[in-house]
Amino acid sequence: MIKVRIPTPLRPLTRGQGEVEAKGASVAEVIANLDSIHPGLKQRLYDETGELRRFVNIYVNEEDIRFLKGKETALKEGDEVSIVPAIAGGR
């Protein structure tokens, strides 16, 4: 199983849980598996074109997946996936 950290805005979909477990051999598979358990998650993470939304940072262990293979980044038992929305703004 893969441990996934869920950010606060998505916790209403995971019954308040900040950490959930899912199955999958890649980030995309884990998100698909999570969506089957917690419907709606996928829609919040992907845009209309099926790509991950830009403000969503996803890390495998400590690595940002955009410097790995994006949503096709391979996962193995014991990996930790963190979903962390960007923090940005301006004047």
Add this chain to the structure above:
Amino acid sequence: MVAHARELNPFECCGLLAGRNGAVVHHYRITNTVANDVRAAQVFDEAHVKGLRHLPETTRAEVAYFMDPKEMLAAFKDMRQRQLDLIVIYHSHTASPAYPSTTDIGLAYYPEAAYLIISLEQKSKPDIRAYWIRDRQVVPAEFHSI
């Protein structure tokens, strides 16, 4: 925070405050990478807020901030280890009032944190205000210094 804001002026500073039961006990300065992370402009475009692409990279940090994703992750990990909650997300406005801009509102993805703004509009008298930004609604957040 004011020192952080003054050090980086005219660029915007940013950071996080964490604590327990609403009381801040830890301060994380986070690097503003709006000028050098290609992701930043994409995030701003996606949220249909301030376009950054027409601005030279050297001036982007004067009007916007984007927290370094790696430092952010490290800060959240540190909070978990210390059993602290995220309480405040802060940044500076170097030449405008301490009120959330449409950019700040459009990019507010953290309903649990108060968004604090340090305005250096009047250099000798920094103005510090905090707000809840939830579903694009801005509500002043109360805080006091002890």
